[in-house]
Amino acid sequence: MTLTLPSTAPTSVAQLMERAQQLAGLTLGELAQLAQLETPEDLRRHKGFSGQLLELWLGASAGSKPEQDFPELGVELKTLPIDEAGRPMETTYVCYAHLTGIAGLTWENSNVRNKLHQVCWVPIEANRQIPPAERRVASAFLWTPTPEQEAALRADWEEIMELIALGQVESITARHGQVMQLRPKAADGNALTDAIGRDGQFIQTRPRGFYLKKTFTRGLLEEAFA
DNA sequence: AAATGATCATGG
DNA sequence: CCATGATCATTT
Secondary structure, three states: OOOOOOOOOHHHHHHHHHHHHHOOOOOOHHHHHHHHOOOOOOOOOOOOHHHHHHHHHHOOOOOOOOOOOOOOOOOOEEEEEOOOOOOOOOOEEOOOOOOOOOOOOOOOHHHHHHHHOOOEEEEOOOOOOOOOOOOOOOEEEOOOOHHHHHHHHHHHHHHHHHHOOOOOOOHOOOOOOEEEEEEEOOOOOOOOOOEOOOOOEEEOOOEEEEEEOHHHHHHHHHHOOO
């Protein structure tokens, strides 16, 4: 059978995962060609290529929205670059971190929890030695945090958000958090945004985002393929 | 070698 | 600038 681009969003989680599973074993080059797209020689200036290609193949709504990729299904799509041993090569970006107006924000209504409540992970071979076009999509899997995983995510989120609320954002480094960290997330070092300063006043600082640490996503791969 | 901090492209 | 898609590249 011929693989064709979906014209509509999946209507069920099962259909989404079925679509994802059909992509396993194919290369990014093959998927790009079938979608009439060019595969970049390297991802240096095309960092979002893999993710956007998979969005297309799974029927995710295009564009940038602070919501899930499949809002009707409550599912977020994440590609996960893996090495030859099947381990994550990079941390995983979760979402932008608001640095002001966070009073009353709780884990339950946070963007992080919303995004990670249900994720369709699509591992992709990503060894730097393999040209993007030859990288293969691996077996996708659906994940919902276990109570233990959610507790760990929540603890990190609460620790980091409290520091932000207390005006300590500039003292937060990627070393904070056991499974999730806060790191710069911007076009360049000149980007600045409002944050709360040490004395409660507004300050300008580099925009930040939440990222899942590799040890965490490595665990997800292990439990999915154990 | 691994991890942290920095950066690239795109659309609204 | 915010937010999406992430990976790059310098520092440890």
